[in-house]
Amino acid sequence: MLGRLSGQMDNAGFPWQAGALALPAEMLQKCVMNSVKPAFPAPDHDHGRCTADGIAHAMRICEARAQKFTPIRRQVLEALLSSHRPLGAYEVIDTLAQSMARPAPITVYRALDFLMANGLVHRIESRNAYLACAHNHDSGAVVAFLMRDTCGAAGEVPTAAMAQVLTAAAKKAGFRPSMSVIEITGTCSHCRRT
Numbered sequence: 001m002l003g004r005l006s007g008q009m010d011n012a013g014f015p016w017q018a019g020a021l022a023l024p025a026e027m028l029q030k031c032v033m034n035s036v037k038p039a040f041p042a043p044d045h046d047h048g049r050c051t052a053d054g055i056a057h058a059m060r061i062c063e064a065r066a067q068k069f070t071p072i073r074r075q076v077l078e079a080l081l082s083s084h085r086p087l088g089a090y091e092v093i094d095t096l097a098q099s100m101a102r103p104a105p106i107t108v109y110r111a112l113d114f115l116m117a118n119g120l121v122h123r124i125e126s127r128n129a130y131l132a133c134a135h136n137h138d139s140g141a142v143v144a145f146l147m148r149d150t151c152g153a154a155g156e157v158p159t160a161a162m163a164q165v166l167t168a169a170a171k172k173a174g175f176r177p178s179m180s181v182i183e184i185t186g187t188c189s190h191c192r193r194t
Contacts (some may be wrong), residue, residue: 084154125146149187
């Protein structure tokens with residue numbers, strides 16, 4: 001929970017209030033998503049177009065990085081794009097088994113590792129699941145996930161301003177993060193309306 005600026009500073013020089021990080025209003029405004037895509041598409045969106053855009057994005061990324069976008073990598077990504085909710089590795093396997101011979105778990109895990117390394121998939125730690133990503137950032141970027149309690153879907157929002165604050169605090173503490181993920185649970189406007 002983000003609090004108001006109280007004048008108290010922690011050891012890294014950042015404001016805190018009642019144990020919660022407090023940020024000036026202008027910094028909070030910079031944390032708002034500046035993406036063309038909404039965090040949560042409308043329930044009646046063209047999901048086929050959404051999936052096709054995700055695959056096209058992955059193909060561009062792999063081509064630019066001289067990486068092979070093999071059929072199994074594509075199929076794993078398509079399985080993840082088939083839903084806006086995070087899927088566990090065995091849910092991916094079950095999805096793939098509906099249209100092909102059931103792949104071995106190691107094959108799916110290797111594809112997931114490749115997709116994560118190229119910023120095309122994120123691992124949602126709290127759910128031990130994976131979520132497709134069509135944003136332009138590398139695998140080490142700080143990302144925030146909005147996790148919907150009611151339907152299980154997840155959306156990704158950019159965190160550039162928040163990442164700067166967290167990176168500066170870590171650096172001042174002499175800490176180099178290897179992974180930075182922020183998970184926020186709640187209810188989206190679509191679910192509140194239904």
